[in-house]
Amino acid sequence: MTSQSFWQRAEKIVKAIKPLYEVLRAVNSERYPQMGFLYYMMERAKKQISENDPKHAQEFINIIEHRWDYQMGRDLHLAAYYLNLRFQYTILGIDMDSELLAALRKVIYKMVSDPEIASLCLQETK
Template structure:
């Protein structure tokens, strides 16, 4: 899922820019030392494979944004030989001191973070119950659209394709519907046709006697 999101062009370009900045810093020992002085630590470096790692790296460089901009505006930087060395230096300095890269990176991290948290929950040893997991994904999609209204659907489409194929089963939907915590706290869940259809199908698969299945469904809906 994250791998597919990482292939979206604007996401890919932003990760490549972050790679370019960190590669330049880490390829020069003096600049690396200066960065550590201003940032108080390391910047996680984006890789070329797992997008989960790249997401964490983007978040890391965002945390160091102020320190990096201070570094490139410092007298130490301007007095050094690196501030006059080559076109790559001027391009990196321009990327760090101007807004477009940071704005794009901020939007991407804010949009992807809700999904990342859900996937972390799935991978954790304490696996959330099916109903809670479905609720987490519903909430994550809402947060993604709120974080990036202009491009959120490009993420949502990927999520729905992957999620529905792997986790969006009728059993998950039924578990979500039957969770009393959501029944009493989310408006409209009791009459959601998608959830009701999933619940009906699950009940009729478990109870082959039509009369008993109908009675069970009636009792559940009346909760």
């Protein structure tokens, strides 16, 4: 416990995971629905982790990505991010992002069994 290298490494770990902690606190808040913000918050947290600890960032990001894919499912969160008006009007090119559009299509086709109605839903998002 008196080792300087231990405390230096502990400080780096805390700096690296602080952005993830902030995401967890926001999601745990019951004031506002967070679905439409979660994808954005996670992307921002990964960027901050990369800036805070470039040497070890990929290790943390790999863990985050693995858990995200395994437990959360991306499509619903990507669709919510795409449909969030705050991002529609502030992020240039969001309406042309093929990954977001593909996720939105998957979610709509999963929710709406009638292809004609699903098509109309997709037209509404344009």
